[in-house]
Amino acid sequence: MQNLQLRELILKHLNDPQNELLTDQVNDLRKSAQVNEDYFIEIKRIWDLSIKTKPLSQVDLKVSLRNFKSELNKDIYKTSWLKSPWLRNVAALFFLGLLTFWIYSENNAIKYLTKNSNGHIDSLVLSDGSKIMLAEQTIVSYPTKFENEERSVTLVKGQAFFQVSKDAKHPFKVLIRQSKVKVLGTSFNINYTHSNINLSVKTGRVMFSPNLNSNASILGANEAISYDYLKNTIEMENGTNSKSWLTKELSFVDMPLTEVCEQLSDYYHVKITLVDKTHSANKFNATFKDSSLEEVLTVLKETYQIQIVQKNKTITIQTI
């Protein structure tokens, strides 16, 4: 079929997508030959993307570039002489002398900043491009620039999700009390509570050192540990929902009821006790987004034969 006729038909269809006759005609032609399908995709793509050019209609290329050039020029008095090699060398020697003197007479410390998220979720981008998402009531301490062999930040309080930029030459360290998490470039969650440091890895690999004396553990993607720093004990955990505080999404895949209750306790900050007389073998599979505890418990009731009793701040789930 000629491109012209095909094109005209496709355009009639795109102009009036509700028209079933046109839709059927186009679909038949698409199925009948790969060239037709390819052609349709090309036309549709242009049709769909043209709307997105709208913001650019307000940008006049010539005017924009003229403005840009004039802004650059404003800068030229400040920096152009620095770009001339000869003057640059003279300036460099002069400043080098001053600098040497200054280094010996001043404590040249890199500035350390503290970020306190207070009552809401916050985020932070470090000088190497790494991102930190802070939960409420969280404090992170970090340098304005990473200049040493290692990139080091401190989780002073609370919970944060780290997305670390890959840099094999400069390992990234997070310090929590006496513990250390060391990575090259990965993403992971750390929750520093009143008794535990809970570490959960999303991508990549991290090395966790509880303190100077103990051996380090290496954790890979989807692995998690809980370090009780008062008792100095470490336990493996299920880390799938460690980032739920940020995504508001809970995911349960083949999870036994005992584990489900633990995860719900953590996320909703409610004490949930399980009395499991029947040792139900049913595994729980569900995903919740922005759900309330009531909604989740309702789904649980559908999966298991249970009775849910709420007394004060405790919820007891009993299998029947």
Next chain:
Amino acid sequence: MRIKKSAMIIDTGEDLLSLIESGDQNAFTAFYSDNFRKLILVSDKYVNGTHVAEEIVQNIFLKIWEDTTALKGINSIKAYLYRSVVNASINHVNREKNIEKHHNLIAENLTESDIDTLDEQNELIVLLHDEIDRLPSKCQHVFRLSRLEGKKYRDIALELGISEKTVENHMSNALKRLRAQVLLKTTIKNKRDGLKYYSLMVTFLY
């Protein structure tokens, strides 16, 4: 004033650093010219005002010109620019209801491969914009009414006092030209990027 398309390939922070240190304003402007509109498309999604978006993007480039220290050790200047624009746009937006969603957007959406895909699409959008501008005037007018203002052919026909068939012809002509130009320019680009076996269809895939 003609700005020549940048002849250099600027991939890493070092590439851009050398360009800036050489003091070549024209080359830097060409680099800006090649990239600023794609980045405006990104910022525009957050700030909802193209003039503000353009200001934000321009400031990022001017800051880089003034202070190149951040460029050292950057592997992908493209990723750096995209992330800087997102962060600057979000900072501009300040206290709003959806601040959580925005923070999620930084963390979730901009992986390196996401950026590559987004950049390819944005490049196509910029190309389309320029080609739409080059359409013959009546044809261009009809095309804008249809795609940019979302009007049906029948309504366009009534508005312009022409027949619906004429509208269809203009649209057909527009799509024919746009498709030809897009194919042409993506072939050139693919040759330049040395992607011999790169199927043109990939450009059109969602």
